[in-house]
Amino acid sequence: MARFPHRLAPRFTASLGSLALLFGGGALATLGVTAAGVAAAPPAAALQNTLARTPQMGFNNWNSTHCRAEFNEDMVKGIADLFVSKGLKDAGYTYVNLDDCWALPQRDASGNLVPDPVRFPHGIKAVADYVHSKGLKFGLYSSAGTKTCDTKGFPGGLGHEQQDANLWASWGVDYLKYDNCNNQDVDAQQRYRAMGDALKNTGRDILYSICEWGSSQPQTWARDVGNSWRTTGDISDSWNSMLGIAHANQALAPYAQPGAWNDPDMLEVGNGGMTDTEYRTHFSLWAEMASPLLIGSDLRTATPATMEILTNKDVIAVDQDPLGRQGTVISSAGGLVVMSKPLADGSRAITLTNETDTAQTIATTAQTAGIGGARSYTLKDLWTHRSTTVRDGAVSAQVPPHGTAMFRLTPSEATDLPAGAYQLSDLAWSKAQNATGPVERDHSNGGGASGDGRTLSLNGTTYPKGLGTSTGSDLTYYLGRTCKNLTVSVGVDDETAVGDDSAATFRIYRDSTVVADSGPRTAGQGPLKLSADLTGGENLRLTATSPGSAHHVHADWADARLACGDGPKAGEHALSDLAWSSSTNAWGPVEKDTSNGEYAAGDGHPISIGGTAYTKGLGVHAPSTVTYYLGGTCTSLTTDVGVDDEVGRHGTVDFTVLADGVAVAHSGTAIGGDAPVHLTAPLTGAHELTLQVTDAGDGNTYDHADWANPVLTCA
Numbered sequence: 165m166a167r168f169p170h171r172l173a174p175r176f177t178a179s180l181g182s183l184a185l186l187f188g189g190g191a192l193a194t195l196g197v198t199a200a201g202v203a204a205a206p207p208a209a210a211l212q213n214t215l216a217r218t219p220q221m222g223f224n225n226w227n228s229t230h231c232r233a234e235f236n237e238d239m240v241k242g243i244a245d246l247f248v249s250k251g252l253k254d255a256g257y258t259y260v261n262l263d264d265c266w267a268l269p270q271r272d273a274s275g276n277l278v279p280d281p282v283r284f285p286h287g288i289k290a291v292a293d294y295v296h297s298k299g300l301k302f303g304l305y306s307s308a309g310t311k312t313c314d315t316k317g318f319p320g321g322l323g324h325e326q327q328d329a330n331l332w333a334s335w336g337v338d339y340l341k342y343d344n345c346n347n348q349d350v351d352a353q354q355r356y357r358a359m360g361d362a363l364k365n366t367g368r369d370i371l372y373s374i375c376e377w378g379s380s381q382p383q384t385w386a387r388d389v390g391n392s393w394r395t396t397g398d399i400s401d402s403w404n405s406m407l408g409i410a411h412a413n414q415a416l417a418p419y420a421q422p423g424a425w426n427d428p429d430m431l432e433v434g435n436g437g438m439t440d441t442e443y444r445t446h447f448s449l450w451a452e453m454a455s456p457l458l459i460g461s462d463l464r465t466a467t468p469a470t471m472e473i474l475t476n477k478d479v480i481a482v483d484q485d486p487l488g489r490q491g492t493v494i495s496s497a498g499g500l501v502v503m504s505k506p507l508a509d510g511s512r513a514i515t516l517t518n519e520t521d522t523a524q525t526i527a528t529t530a531q532t533a534g535i536g537g538a539r540s541y542t543l544k545d546l547w548t549h550r551s552t553t554v555r556d557g558a559v560s561a562q563v564p565p566h567g568t569a570m571f572r573l574t575p576s577e578a579t580d581l582p583a584g585a586y587q588l589s590d591l592a593w594s595k596a597q598n599a600t601g602p603v604e605r606d607h608s609n610g611g612g613a614s615g616d617g618r619t620l621s622l623n624g625t626t627y628p629k630g631l632g633t634s635t636g637s638d639l640t641y642y643l644g645r646t647c648k649n650l651t652v653s654v655g656v657d658d659e660t661a662v663g664d665d666s667a668a669t670f671r672i673y674r675d676s677t678v679v680a681d682s683g684p685r686t687a688g689q690g691p692l693k694l695s696a697d698l699t700g701g702e703n704l705r706l707t708a709t710s711p712g713s714a715h716h717v718h719a720d721w722a723d724a725r726l727a728c729g730d731g732p733k734a735g736e737h738a739l740s741d742l743a744w745s746s747s748t749n750a751w752g753p754v755e756k757d758t759s760n761g762e763y764a765a766g767d768g769h770p771i772s773i774g775g776t777a778y779t780k781g782l783g784v785h786a787p788s789t790v791t792y793y794l795g796g797t798c799t800s801l802t803t804d805v806g807v808d809d810e811v812g813r814h815g816t817v818d819f820t821v822l823a824d825g826v827a828v829a830h831s832g833t834a835i836g837g838d839a840p841v842h843l844t845a846p847l848t849g850a851h852e853l854t855l856q857v858t859d860a861g862d863g864n865t866y867d868h869a870d871w872a873n874p875v876l877t878c879a
Contacts, residue, residue, distance in 0.1 A: 209388055209606070209619045209626065209628040210387050210388065210391075210421055210422065210423035210424035211360070211372070211387065211388055211389060211390060211391055211423055212388075212618050213363075213369055213370075213372070213391070213423075214369065214423070214610075214615045214617075215370075215391055215615075216371055216391035216392065216422075216423050217423055217486070217488070217615035218422065218454075218483070218484040218488065219454055219455055219457060219483055219484065220339070220391070220392065220425075220457075220458070221255075221257045221259070221456070221457045221458070221480075221483075222257050222258055222259025222260060222261055222303065222457075222458050222459070223243055223247070223252075223257065223259070223260050223261060223458065223459040223460075223463065224261045224262075224303075224430050224458045224459070224460055225239070225240070225243070225261070225263050226263035226460065227430060227432065227435060227460035227461065228435070228461055228462035228463075229462070231265035231314050231316065235262075235265060235283060236282075236283040236284065237283065237284045237290075237291055239464075240260060240262065240295070241291065242464065243463055244260050244294060244295045246463045246464065247260065247298065248298055248299075250463065250466075251471075251475050252459075252463075252474065253299065253300060255474070255475040255477055256477075256484060257459065258300055258301050259300070259301045259302070259303045259338065259339050259371070259458075260295045260301070260302055260303065261303030261304070261305070261339055261341060262288075262291075262304055262305055263305045264305055264307075264312045264314045264318060264343075265280070265283075265312075265314055265316070265318060266279060266280060266283065266284065266288065266304070266305065266318075267279060267280060267318050267319060268280055268281075268318075269316060269318055269319070270319070271324075275324065275327060276327065277319060277328060287335075289334070289336060292335050292337060292338075293336065296336060301338035301339060302336060302338050303337065303338060303339025303340065303341065303371070304335075304337045304339070304340060304341070305340075305341045305342075305343065306320060306321045306328060306340065306342055306343070307320040307322075307342065307343035307344065307345045307346065307347075308320065308321060308322060308342050308344055308347055308352075308355040308376075309321075309322050309343075309344065309345050309346030309348060309355075310322050310323075310346045311345065311346040312345060312346075313343050313345035313346075320345070320346055321342065321359060322347065322348065322350065322355060325358045325359045325361075326362040326365060328359075328362070329359065329362035329365065329370075330362075330366055332366075332370070333367070333368040333370065337368075337370060338369070338370060338371060339370065340363065340371070340372055340373060341373045341375055342356065342375055342390075343375045344375060344376045344377055344379065352379065352380040352382070353380070353389075356376060356382075356386065356389055357389050359372070360372055371391050372389070372390035372391050372392075373390065373391065373393075373394075373427065373456070374386050374389065374390040374392065374393040374394065374427075375393075375394045375427075376393060376394060377396065377397045377398075378393075378394060378396050378397070378412070381750050381787075382394070382395075383395065383416050383419035383426060384419075384750065384787055386424070387419065387421070387424040388424075390424075391423060391424060391425065392424070392425040392427040392456050393425075393426070393427055394428075394429060395412060395413050395416055395426045395427060395428055396409045396412050396413065396428060396429065399428070399429040399432060400432070400437070401432040401436065401437030402437050402438065403438055403442050403566055406432060406438070406445075406446050407519060409428045410449045410450075412428070413426050413428040413453055413455070414453065414492070414493050414503070416490075416748075417453070417489075417491065417492045418746055418748050420454050420488070420489070420490035421606060422486070422488035422605060422615065425454060425455065425456060425490075426453065426454075427455060428453065428455050430458045431450065431458060431459055431460050431474075432446060432460055433446055433447055433459070433461060433470060433473050433474060434461030434462075434467065434470030434474070435460065435461045435462075440470075441564055441565075441566055441567045442566045443470070443473055444473055444567065444568060445517060445566060445568040447474070447476070447479060448479060448515050448517075448546075448568040448570045449503075449515065449517065449568065450483065451479045451480065451482045451483035451513075451570075452482060452483075452503050452505050452513060452515045453490050453491055453503075454483060454485075454491070454505070455483070457480070457483055459474060476546070476547070478544070478546040478547075478549060478572070479546050479547075479570060482507070482513040482546070482570075485505075485508055485513075486508045487506055487507055487508040487590075487592060488605070489505060490505070491503040491504060491505030491513065491515070492504060494528065494532055494533065494534075495528065495532065499518065499519035500516075500517070500518060500520070500524055501515075501516075501517045502516055502517075502526065502528045502532075503515045504532075504533040504534060506534065506590075506591075506592065507592070509574070509592060510575065510578065510579075510592045510594070511535075511573060511574040511575075512530075512533045512534060512535055512573045513546075513571070513572055513573075514559055514570070514571045514572075515568050515570050515571075516560075516561050516563055516568065516571075517563070517567075518563040518564065518565060518566065518568070519566070520565060522565055523562060523563065523564050523565060524563055525561070525562050525563070526560070526561060526563050526569070527558065527561075528559050528560075529556075529557050529558055529559065530557025530559070530573060530579075531557060533573060534582060535573065536557060536580075536582070537579040537580045537644070538576050538577055538579050539555070539576055539577065540553055540554065540555050540576045541553070541554050541557055541573050541574060541576060542554075542572075542573075542574045543559060543572075543573055543574075544571060544572045544574070546570040546572060547570060557573075559571055559573060578594060578642035579642075579644060580643070580644030580646045581643060581644060581646055581647060581726075581728045582646075582728070582729060583646070583728060583729025583730055583731070583793060583795065584728060584729065584745050584793045585725060585728075585745065585791075585793050585851050585852040586725070586726045586727075586728065587629045587630075587723075587724060587725060587726075588631060588641065588650075588721065588725075588726055589605040589606050589629050589724065590605075590629075591641060591726070593639050593640060594640050594641060594642045594703075595640040596637075596638075596640075597636075597638040597639070598633050598634055598636070598637045599634045599635065599636030600634035600636075600716060600718075601613060601614070601616070601634075602614050603631055603633050603637065603639060604617045604631065604632035604633075605631065606620070606629055606630060607619070607620065607632050608620055608632040608657040608659050608718055608720060609632040609633055609657065609719070610632065610718075617632045617659075618659060620632060620657065620720045620722045621657060621658040622655035622656070622657065622658065622690055622691040622722060623689060623690030624690075625653075625691055627653070627720070627722035629722070629723055629724070630652075630653075630720055630721050630722035630723055630724055631706075631721040631724060632657065632718065632719075632720055633706075633718075633720070633721065634708070634716065634717060634719060635668045635708050635709055635710035635716075635717040635719055636708070636709065636710070637706075637707065637708045638706075638707050639705065639706045640703055640704065640705045640706075641703065641705075642702070642703055643698060643701055643702060643704050643728070644702065645700055645701065645702055646729050647698045647699075647701065647704070647726055647727065647728035647729075648697070648698060648699055648727050648728065648729075648796060648851070649695065649696065649697060649698060649699075649727045649796065649851060650672060650680075650695070650696045650704065650724065650725065650726050650727075651723075651724075652672075652694050652696075652721050652724040652725070653691035653692065653693050653722040653723050654670040654682050654685065654692055654693075654720065654721055654722070655668075655690060655691045655720055655722070656685055656686060656687040656688075656689065656719060656720070657719070657720045658687070658688075659718055660687045660716070660717050660718045661687065662687040662688045663687070665712050665717070666686050666687035666688075666717055667684040667685065667686045667710060667711050667712075667717065668684070668710060668717045668719040669681070669682060669683060669684050669710075670682040670692075670694065670706070670707070670708050670719065670721070671706075671707045671709075672694060672696040672704070672706060673703075673706075673707070674696065674697070674698050674699075674700075674701035674703075674704065675703055675705075679696040679697055679698070680694040680695065680696040682694060684711055687717075691722060698726075704726075706721060708721075725824065725851070725852070727795065727851035727852070729795060730795045730797070731793055731794040731795025731796065731797045731798060731851075731878065732795075732797070732798065732876065733878065734797070734878050734879055736875055736876070736878075737875070737876045738780045738873075738874070738875060739781075739782065739792070739801070739874035739875070740757050740782055740874070741780075742792060742876070744791060744792050745791050745793045745852075746790075746791045747789065747790045747791070748787070748788060749784050749785055749788045750785045750786060750787050750788060750867075751763060751785035752764060752765065752767075752785070753765050754782055754783070754784050754788065754790055755768040755782065756782060756783075757771070757779065757780055758770065758771060758783050759771055759783040759808040759810050759868055759870060760783040760784055760785045760868045761783065768783045768810075769808075769810050771783060771872050772809040772810070772870075773804060773805075773806035773807065773808060773838075773839070773870055773872055774806060774809070774838055774839035774840055775809065776839070776840055776872075778804070778870070780872075780873050780874075781803075781870055781872040781873055781874060782855070782871040782874065783868065783869075783870055784857055784868075784871070785864070785867055785868055785869065786817045786818075786858055786859045786860075786864045786867035786869055787856075787857065787858050787859060787864065788855075788856070788857045789854055789855065789856050789857075790854070790855045790871075791852060791853065791854045791855075792852070792853045792854075792876075793852060793853075794850055794852060794853050794876075794878070796849055796850065796851050797878050797879055798847045798848075798850065798877060798878040798879070799847055799848050799877050799878065799879055800845060800847055800876075800877045801829075801843075801844070801845040801853065801874060801875070801876050801877070802842070802843070802844050802845075802873075802874070802875050802877075803821075803842075803843050803845075803871050803872060803873060803874035804840035804841065804842050804870075804872040804873055805819040805831050805834060805840065805841050805869070805871055805872065806838060806839070806840040806869075806870060806872070807835060807836040807837070807838065807867070807868060807870070808868040808869070808870045809836075809837070810868060811836050811866040811868045812836055812837065813835075813837040814836045814866035815835070815836040815865075815866040815868060815869075816833055816834070816835050816836070816859070816860040816862055816867065817833070817834050817858065817859060817867050817869045818831060818832065818833055818857065818860045819834065819841070819843065819855075819869065820855075820856045820857075820858075821843060821845035821853070821855060821856075822853070822855075823847050823853060824851055824852055825852070828846055828847070829843040829844065829845035830843075831843060833860045834860075834869075836866065840872060853876075855874075857869045
């Protein structure tokens, strides 16, 4: 919970009640969406505690009990019992979490937190033991400040991080929700990293839920600190609150990945402030956004309709899909919003949401959702559980006011990848064989369990994206004859000990033809970059073998970038006239032909740098990335860059142009009021163009940055 207004950016504050106004329907279509529903994630590795490989599911008592006397030991044990008796455990709910008010207002003489002896007469460890006896996990609450958020002022964790973490670990705590109240204006990253380090030092696996309210754009820094981070202030049990928070969270899809999730707050399903139709929308959108599913209603009095929503296994399966992608908005107009979420089996989860007050027909297609080209599809309604066959890939429903229709669309055969650049770890493979445990996405192979690997590392070089396998592995991806090229760095992961039998050979096949061969690579040898021509290939096959019979060699396919389809036509193009494949922006959406402005879409001004005005360009706010697919046919980009005049002499930023992830032009630090800097970036042969703006190392206050008159030249 939060007791302060949600601080949306360093310069401005907004209350939750205004979020719905800030995110009009027209804004959503510009927020980081690709034609295939696959957005490129910012390059950061997730926290290495192997937890939350899918979004966490559980219960938190705050919305149903607050700090009232009914919040006590018997109530918590009763919730654990209900998890079992009402089928919640079977549906995937795991964590029974306590919120604020579990402790006494003062620490003891040794500085330790003391459980309230009236609420918890047998102590917290006894409650945790009871929860564990039911096959469940136990969570606790604190705040990254001197006191927690409740007005009674319970002790916070600031300055006591290791002491508190050690105590919680001794009690058997499995989950920490760490709030943001009474933080003494200490830097958020400093406070949250301190507790993250303390949790690691305990040696116990404790899921770390950062509840910072989105104040310092935690999506840009929290992925290697915690397992989830709140993206907004507190939700309340109303349609406008829920919808405004959903809109805010939809914009952050590129940041979510296994082990690290955007958290739009707890579920209000069943608390009585919305209709069951609105609660189905709430649950559908949270699942589509790969959000943590934490029940916030009183399970002791839950209605059958509430339980039906909370235990819908078809919808939960979308949230818990192992591909770990957050759904993205693929169309939005007039309050009719369509989202598409890629799933590990090659299907798409599709939501059709009617935000208006009258019934509406909402429609999309398989092509728009990113899986066009099949002869037929199975369309399963995830609320009625009925399946039909559709020949043309059409998805349509009559949706009631404030309702959501949710479908799983599965092609009858593998479909061609749409034009674009992809990381292989973000795609569903058609076949996977691995000698030691499962193939891991964005982690090394680890041991035999799913998600037990670490950050991919080749002789000290780390990679946030890629595939972790062992020798004896064989993976196949269906391409559909649309793809051109694969580039990848291969090698033996640093978790494999150096020795005579630590070698792996990597081969890339276009159908049955070997198009790249690494030869033997040994532990400690470092990465080797391979490039494979896939033109005309229907299938991509990756194998890692050992010269001997050893299958314990951990073989990494790091930064595996796949390029498919054609890029822009020959000629010169104003970049703002082209569709980007993905975008991230610290303050509102990326704007076309205007400055960044405020948070809402379309609220910028004519682009102006150092008194020079421009009619074309992109207005962003650091940190920001905007990515375009080129298809290998473009030769150069020219652009002026600088801080927009709308912020005066404020703001310092740094611009970089990247071709296939390699910097090809750099501005140096640009300061508000300075003249524009002209950049020319060579792009010959590049499949992907990324425009990156950082805060120049001094924070991102007022960092309104312009890519002015960017012109792309293609052959």
